[in-house]
Amino acid sequence: MSTIVAGHFQLQDEIDHARRELVRAGFSEDRISAFFLNQPGQHDQTPIGGDNMQSPGAKETPEGVLQGAATGGALGVAVGAATAFVTGPAGPIVGGLVGAHVGSLFSLSKMKDAGEKEEGSNANRYEPRQSGMLIAVAADQPDQEARAIDVLRGLGSHHIERAKGTIEGGDWTDFDPLSLPVLVQ
Incomplete structure (x- = not known):
């Protein structure tokens, strides 16, 4: 060498x-x-092309979406249960589904912007x-x-x-x- x-x-x-x-x-x-x-990003290092199997900025996406969906779903069920006398027995179910959807969308809005640095990543220490x-x-x-x-x-x-x-x-x-x-x- x-x-x-x-x-x-x-x-x-x-x-x-x-x-x-x-x-x-x-x-x-x-x-x-x-x-x-x-x-x-275009060095064809993986079987599907590119340099990485997953985008470096997207590694926390699944956990974030699940957290948002769980939080939103819990709030939706609570609101649906509180309004069950008006909406009937479907209120908590519909509230949970709508809340989970809104929560998952909200978690996507919290994702990193393009080019934003990740903590602890070597990719950000050198060009x-x-x-x-x-x-x-x-x-x-x-x-x-x-x-x-x-x-x-x-x-x-x-x-x-x-x-x-x-x-x-x-x-x-x-x-x-x-x-x-x-x-x-």
Whole structure:
């Protein structure tokens, strides 16, 4: 496993130029990998597509809906029972059903807005990788790492990150698009 230094660019021409400059700086062509990185959420990591089986912001939805329905149902039954002399024996039943429905809808209104942070989530501590072209080079020695960073920085890379991994035959074999990037300062 090597230290991988990766730089983000927007255009294929920039990647081609970066590859030539890395080779000129002494890196072997088969230790350089370049590819397009999809947008967050579109990495096809699950059998149904996407990155997660469940939306990270929706993990508390079933419990919230049940709590809202139970609370609303209990209040509806109480109101229906209190008005049973007017509504008859169906009052508590109808009140419970209506209350459960309204309660479940109210709980949906309490859900997080898009982009709102979740407490305790690693996804909120770091920015995910943005889509675009990525070029990565394996650096086995500390001087190679510094040289790769200098080349990518000099070419105007948008973000430069450091990772551990394996590049063989021009392919970053163990790249994980969902891993948290460690940006180089």
